[in-house]
Amino acid sequence: MNEQVSIPAQSQDAMPAHEHEMTPAPDYAPRYPGSGKLHDKVALITGGDSGIGRAIAVLFAREGAKVAIAYLSETKDAEETKRLVEEEGSEALLIEGDLGKKAHAEEAVNATMIKFGKLDILINNAAQQWLDEDLTELSEETLRRTMDSNVMSYFFCTQAALPHLESGASIINTSSVNAFAGMGSLISYSTTRGASLALTRSLAANLADKGIRVNAVAPGPIWTPFIPGTMPAEQVEDFGSETPMGRAGQPWEVATAYLFLASADGNYYTGQTLHPNGGMVVGA
Template structure:
């Protein structure tokens, strides 16, 4: 079991302030050319699952656009690992709640890479509240905008630049099936991502474009100490059957599989990476 001390940060959180530091596969992930020549857009790629996916994609041969809010140090660290793998890294900061910015992300990818082969919708925000009345209208609207509406805007903008064989991957959550009461808006959008991805799989099948989602359980990322009370952080992950939180490096291989041509008949799936907790 991994034990992390009680700790708290200001949102959106920074990797360098976490104790212990998450494992993104920096020293462990070995690529084998499974994404050779592909161009990927990953939102929320500065840290956590997004960083681990960016590192894995690069080591598998993909160029990566790193979309993030304003965590410049974290994003530059992700870019360094991508470039160390011999691939191109493009940094695009900005707010995913803004539809125009979502279109800018895709337009930048097309300008830099010429196309989009893989779109990973991973950017997320959450807040913890024990009472419904404590959730402001503004927080509700922003959570839906960042987590769910951005997925729509990004996908709509990317489709004209995606060829048959392209892959769309949404980051859902075990919360979509087993909602945590204190994370109500987050629960709702993660269910929405699962549903939207399943719908896209059917809608885009005639174009040869696949859509799937990944449903992580508790994973040790900056989102946790920056959005949960310190005492909850200390016990984070104890609800999993493996009695610990997952590391981002343990989630990234599923994204690689879904992005690769090996998954050519995998569409409409939701893959659980939950440490033993089943999803429906």
Template sequence: MSDIHRPQPPQPEQQQSWPGDTASMTPQPDHGENSYKGSGRLKGKKAIITGGDSGIGRAVAIAYAREGADVLIAYLDEHDDAKETARLIEAAGQKAVLVAGDITEAAQCQAIVDKAVETFGEINIVVNNAAFQMTRDSLDEISDEEFDRTMKTNLYAMFRISKAAVPHMPAGSAFIHTASINADQPKPKLIAYSATKAAIINFSGSLAALLAEKGIRSNAVAPGPIWTPLIPTTMPTEQVKNFGSEVPLQRAGQPAELASSYVMLASDEASYISGATIAVTGGVAFI
């Protein structure tokens, strides 16, 4: 779709409390509700998506369902967003499972995998997508609790869910981890978040080598600025207003613009792609 159909900054001034909700955003994000067309590329597959209630996770869930996959959505407590994502999955004729809870807790990570196995019998795709960030001007502003939450949400949960899922993933399965442009170009005001995103790429690469003998692939997607509830809940008003203007395409990406990358990496078409990172950055070079 041409950029002429995509919102351009400045966005209206807006702020939300963490974790935020889609309905309160202006303009509304595009998750591919009216544009994504499936072609059976994931027919019969069973997927877990963390943070699948909104943003990138919702766009991936819609695409996966329209490609023929059943989807388990893990989310914190954004029940309205999660129910809407489930409605869209079911409208595509696929099974939707919702699991609410805090993935900073090890027991919740295990519960997500247990529910997927109980419902689906096996797991073919794991999308480690949920993330936490806060914008801070100095190290003094970052509490131990906040740093710990960032690490546990972005890294520990990825490790715990991956570890729990592997025994239930047959050959041909795939992990896809949401990294960020910040892994390559760390932002000083997102120091904890940027550190986790670099670690995600490293983890994904190591996992790809470790699981190769099992026939399980691991890859990452590194988005640039994407218009999701994470933005108005974690960034100052002025930064939200101009969000996306810094990249060559001079706008924020929409969640729908990432879905095809996640579909490709999950599909059998990507059978020789493992240990890779796909950058979706609006024109910023990613090394």
């Protein structure tokens, strides 16, 4: 078990927020030598610049995958993730832009195909969130921005990827503990994570006969740029201490779930959800 890491009060006036401004830095680093679980695979990871996306990118690279990293605008974080992937001896492609626009989602998939010649794994992970404790105060602009980022991009990227995915391919969607338990201060975000869960289950049934597996990961409180980018500084302090484990999770502890589902280890899993959440018991 990891030692509990003290998280001081902090906040950022940005969404998406920036990993390089966080204290302490999130822990993305894989813990074990690679064993070739993703040898010769190509993965497109949305929201791959930081947080869980960065941890997935680095772990996948260690396991032999080439990685396309799609992100909105956080260039400094994305460049660092690319460096980390290359440090693992792999290749990375950075793709900047708004995946909530169908044309850009298509461009991201096309760029991946041009660079690497194929696509085996799609990780729909990009997301944004805002506090919205009073639903009457939630603006249409913020709601549509949340839906575009967290729902529409998943549809658009999947639509663009499907013609290139062959039997044995894997799609993994990021959901959240909030899709199961709800969160009174994150109504719109929780709703979008429920949508990614329903998409996962429906698409899994739709694609099973094609040999394409579709699963989800529903993290609990994880120390990523989401947290200082969303919460007031005083709420960030000791973030995650309410879990049974008494601490926030680190991105590397979530990335292993994606590796399991993306690799042959998860061959008999489709339509399922893994729950790295520090012991919070929720419905499956």
